Amino acid sequence: MTVTTPRIRLTPEQRREQLLDLGVQMLATRSLEELSIDRLAEAAGISRGLLYHYFGGKQGFYEAVVQRAADDLYAQTEPPAEGDQLERLLASMAAYVDYVAANRAGYSSLVRAAAGGNEALRAIYDTTFAALAERFFAEDPAGELLPDTPANRTLVRAWQAMAEELTLTWCADPTVMSRDELLRVLAGSLPAMIEIL
Incomplete structure (x- = not known):
């Protein structure tokens, strides 16, 4: 009925x-x-x-629904105003993991649609991830953790792709590691990548 x-x-x-x-x-x-x-x-x-x-x-x-969901993702992953850069990154990544876990089906389909050639959805995806990446540099204008260089911008984009894939894989099988372990990997890998340069 x-x-x-x-x-x-x-x-x-x-x-x-x-x-x-x-x-x-x-x-x-x-x-x-x-x-x-x-x-x-x-x-x-x-x-x-x-x-x-x-x-x-x-x-x-x-497209309007995907844009609303992307706006929600951006808002929900805003780092807290207090804490050092690494603490704020960890809090933001925790919010990201929780968002993807709560919206896994839709989030996965957006990633597939963006990769599959839908230009409008690809534009929403790219704009959202560019805005998320820009946060790293806007939140750290002195460049203490992340100096604003072309190499670091490239590393952030690559790290975002890794973080997305790792989070989606973990959501599909959360037995591979604990949520805390996942967050440590996500939040710790970006500074480690930057340090190598």
Whole structure:
């Protein structure tokens, strides 16, 4: 038996926000390909046509949901204001691991879609990871931990790719190491890479 949410009159902006929130919630437990427009419209108590009205179609909705999820990732991984650089990096990486673990299906599908040639999703992915990388240099303007050099920027990007792969692998099989061990590897490997230069 299907339960339909009663229709509630919302402003266009409130309705758009509601749809994005529902899309992000659904994306946490299913891949982008499994995100059902019909199920989402039913949960919101609107017609499929109204959802298309707000986003211009299925692809526009998917892109908006992925952008919202990317914005959430960026916000949730903001390092704390207090602590030394390594403590702040560890806190940020803990938030990243927790975000990926809680949203594994959707996060994995975004990584696949970005790698698979979807230009719009690739742009969201690249912009988000560039912004995350930029944090390292903005948070450390004196360059105490991470001097802003082309070589260090390249290392940060490579480290991000490693951190993403390691986190996704750990989420698929958390028995390979503890969460604390994973975080020590993630937070300790960037300074170690920088030190080698």
